[in-house]
Amino acid sequence: MSSDRTRSAILAAAERLYADRGFGDVTLRDIVAEANVNLAAVNYHFGSKDELIAELFVSRSLATNRERLNELKAAEDDGGGRAPIDAILRALVGPTLRGCLGPDREGSTAARFMIRASIESVPPIRRIKNREVDHLRKFIAAMRRAMPGRDDVELYWGLHFALAMSHHTIRERERLTKLSEGKCDLDDVQAIIDRVVSVSVMALTGGEMPAKKAPARPAMPQGRLTRQDL
Template structure:
């Protein structure tokens, strides 16, 4: 019987996520990962086959849930009588920013995600496109319905800008430091609020 709270696989995934966020995929070694996870070095290749596959599993663990949350929030907003632009934006932005509040290392994952974007690694981009492609399409359609006068190409440009700002905000690249008095929760909600207001104005601009 395994009385431990987390299995070997789970502990490896958590440690890998943290160290990939900190040092990058090439920069974090399996020896660092297994040491932080308190497992044997060989455990990675036993449970995941290779380092590259471990990286993929780190993504899958989080993306499936974020994926589902965004879509369900979007559909809930669309079910309303008169959905506002801000609601659609919130459905896109808030689940992502909320991920950084996740109790078990979600904050590390958003930085891993930002790294994945920064790396133009083709296999990783394909992986993200496979997991996100249909989500982005659905959001684009929702925005198009609310902005009927906006050219399609123009919309894609602006959604691209929103994604950039969101990725940036998620990874906390910026110079804005959280004040000691403000909780992480509040900081995240503030960021979402600012981002939504800013983006809705940018999207509506004619």
């Protein structure tokens, strides 16, 4: 049973190195050196390098998904089984954004690892991500309950855009900081969550979406768009 020691030393070292230097240039030899274990231990305990990466990613993903579903359930319980749309979206993007952004991000190896996983996308991780659809369906179901009238297609797009803004903010964190010369505060996670949720809700409730074919360069976006400014 002392094998657990080696196993978790490998997991910890791998996560740390992948988080810091990316999947591209971290070798098994780097990992075992960091973990102070023998090279063969990785294959003995995990079978292969890919399975090690997969195990790392799966466990972190499950944690995030659990968090999401907990928040979703809490929101639904609050509303007697029917959570408001913004709470649902908050449960969807909150855990990821809170985990990967913020000032204490440097300290969290797990978060930095997940950012890497989101940026680099190696084969074993890609395979796992493809199974995430079932998890997302639960949010679609909740959204359906929150907006009974809406066409499903609109819900899919809304959820898709919410994830888009959330993930892209994590992925392109540095670029947004550089582009805005630091004026976009990437450390105020709560404000970012609010922003993403708010835009997503607008996407879901705002417009009757696309007129089948828009003119080449229409004057303004179509649909029932309410603009207070400008």
